[in-house]
Structure formats: C-alpha cells, structure tokens
Amino acid sequence: MIYRFTCIVCPLGCSIEVEMEDGKVKEVRGCTCPRGKEWAIQEVTNPKRVVMSVVPVEGGALPTVSVKTAEPVPKEKIPELMKFLSKLKLKAPVKVGETVAEWEGIKIVATRGA
C-alpha cells in the first residue's frame, strides 16, 4: 500500500510517498527533511488533528464561543469529540484561552471571549 500526499509541515510542500507493508512503514520517499518524514509516518499510522467548533453561550455579545482542542486529537476519535462538544452549553463571561471543558484528558479551550 502506497500513500501519497503533499507535506504540510512547511511551505515547501514536498510530495511524499509512504510505502506500507503489513501495517508497518517500509519506506518514506520524497521528503527533504526529518520533520517531514516524522509527520508523514504519523500521518499514515496515527493521524491527528486539532479540532475546532463553536459552543452556544448564554449572555454573551455573540450567541456562540469558538473553541479548539489544546492538542491534536486522533482522527478517528473526532466524531466522538464533536458529539461531546454539541452537548456543551456555556455561560458568559468566558475569556479567550479559558479551559471550558475537558474530554478524555484533552482540554477544550475558548478561542473567542463572551
């Protein structure tokens, strides 16, 4: 199995190929730096993303507060996290950078005040 993608670690945008055999990385081709290689391997073995959304807030200037996870979340767990976030409700005041919830040890941080 060969995975092909454009590296997003830096603006160079190298075209990377990762060859997998029996669930293990056999070879990484095309990247020009170790950071890209590390990212490519993580991208095929355990891809992670920072997740963002909005949560309703009562009593704020705007009806929602935007939030993000303080660290990247395994990709396959994102739908579960979104379900958790969809049940959240906040009350003003909320400050930018404030932890408004926690999910499986991952902090959910407000990115907009209310």
Place this chain on the structure above:
Amino acid sequence: MFPRIPMLSYDVVVIGGGPAGMAAAIRAKELGLKVLLLDENDYLGGILPQCIHPGFGLHYYKEELTGPEFASRLAKRLVELGVEYKTATRVLEIKNYSDLEKVVIFTSPSGAYQAWAKAVIYAAGARERHAFEIGIVGDRVSGIYTAGEAQTLMDIYGIMPGKEIVIVGSGDVGLIMARRFALEGAKVKAVVELMPYPGGLARNVMILRDFNIPLYLSHKVVEVRGKGRVERVKVVRVDENLNEIPGSEFWIEADTLIISAGLVPSVKKLKAIGVEIDPATGGPVVNDRLETSVPGIFVAGNSLLINDLVDYVAEQGELAAEGAKEFIENGGIESRKWVKVEKGENVRLLVPHYLSGDRDVYLYLRVSKPMEDVELRIPEIGKRMKLPVVKPAEMLRIKLRAEEIRKAKKLTVEVVKA
C-alpha cells in the same frame, strides 16, 4: 458642507476594523497620531472572529492562533493604547479637499458625523464573488450562500445553513468550509473547481481526504434547480480553455450551494475620489508607503490585494500607518524618482507598484500558473531566487533592500524555469 453634522478632527481616520485596520490604528497611535477607527460591524476583527480554524499568526505573533485569537490580540492592544474606535458605523463618503484636508462622512447609531483628517487609511477588506457573477443560472431559491455568509451563520450565530452541500471553488475558504460542514455532520457532496488544479494551500486540500469529499477539477456548476429551496445543481466538465464540454453534464442532489469563488477588493469609495485601480489586483496602484494615487489616502489588507495570510495583512496595516505618519509630518510623501516595478513572465499581480529606494520593501506577488523548479528573477539588478514550487494560490513575499532598488530605474519581476 454639512453644518448640522457634528465635526470631529483627527490626524488619521482608519476605515475598517479588521486585521489591517486594527494594525494600522495601533501603529498610528504608537507613532503619536490622533486616530479614529471606524467599522461597519458590531464587533471588531473583520472576518477573523468567524475564522475559527487554526493557521493564523505564524509570522506576526510567531505562534499558531485561530482567527478569533488573532483578532482578540489586536483588539486588546487597541484598547490598551486607548485608540478611539466606533463600530456599527457606515462610511458614506470620503472627501478629498486638499492633500492634508480629508473628510470622512459616516453614520453611527448615535447619528451622522464628519471626521476631518490629514490622512485616511482605507482597510475595508474585500467582498465575495456571488453566484450570478460566475454565471450560475436557474431558480431563485433559498439555500445559496457565499462561503463567508455560511461561515458567519455557523461560527458566529451557531446556525447550520444546510445538510447536503455542494461547494463551488477549492480555494482556502471553500476547503475550510467543507471541513466545517463535515465536522458539524453535514454531507459535503462535492467541491467543484473550474481550474485543473486545487485553488487552496496543500494543508487545506488535505481536508478533502480527511472527510472523503469528492473534488471535481475542471468542472463548473452552471445551474440550480428547486422549488423554494435548492434541490439539485447541474455540473459540467470544462476543457483546457475552460469551455463547457457538451454532453458531460450531470446533476448532484443537494439542499445548499456554497459559492467560494474568490474575493474582490472593496474599492468603491476609493474609486469615487479618483484613486487609480490596478486591473490585476482589483485594488489601488500604490507606492512603497501603500499610498494610493491620491496623496494622503493609504490602503492596506484585502482592499489592496487579496492576501492569503493575515500576517501580511497586519504588516500592510502597520506600513500604511508609518506612511501616514510621514505624510502628515512632511505635508506629503516627498516626491522622488519612483522606481516602477513591472510584471514579467508568469507574474499575474504585483504590489507595490512604485518603490522609493530609500527603504527596504516587501514585494507581494502571485504567479499566473503553477510551476516547479523555478527562479524568481529581477534581471535589472541580477537578483535570483530559487523556488521549488509556485502556485497561483500561494502569494509570494520577497524582500528587496533599498540599495538593490536604487540600482535600477525600473525593475521587472519574472518567474521562470531555473
């Protein structure tokens, strides 16, 4: 004149409270100018408060922030410095009586005002191209939004605009909205792109793979049908000259059509006072202080040219403020032999247009077509820079030193095979 309208007096009036305008107002205040910032929204930040994804600020703040975080940092600084600002205002007119006498007429919830200023920094951003502009015909139905409208609904007001989505345009905004829809549980049925290559940054194109969203390159949406609400959209393939290929059309069922077909600088009020516009950028022709062809009128951010990084927008705001300071102090930007910068091979747009040679400058440019293993060259001064990949979607920012600029009477920038 307007004798009954209260008269205010400033050194500089900044129009637009997005990142360009806020950065300009902050810098102007730091430089000791009396400044007023006006914005038509109820809140400061421009489009940033609705851009809840990360990827902002890597250059300007040296860390990765979301849009609202970037905006709140600027807003915090603005308030700390005591910059005077008014939201929910509408600028009706800019009057240019003389080089150091401008009047900005605006309305606000507390009434109409005229603000005298020695200089004006115009940072009103851009508008989105809409469905009619890209030739989509059909029923007049609800469920057609620009990407920015959909983003405002979802990420400011918490309202989902639809369930089954077709997105026109694979630029960054379209791709980011594809992710937002998918994350919030909507079905993104297609992203339709006219060009044979995706329009967005590689990191954003990856979103499509994350959510298994089909990308139709060399395709366009030509028609919308529905009773009251969007029900289906017609897609057709195009050839290399972007002409529709007969017989290639097919329908996609969807309740919502999102138009993400690019931005156009907002320059209506600048045109009205005779500011010269560059047809390539859609924004004004400027010198290296970001001063337009009307002395004392400066421009920054997406009103100048469509940027892809907010960091550059804020940088332009600061530069315009420094220009305004110099203009006010000296009663004008000293006339000098401006070095004209011209577009060479594979350069679609280029800003600023005139360089003084008395300061280092950043040139912002976009290529016309994607290329690999190229060199950016300025033959007049023998400058060469290797670039592994160039894409129209990614703006290039090149530093030129003052002494390099002074070497030539004119400079031509080209991007050619190495």
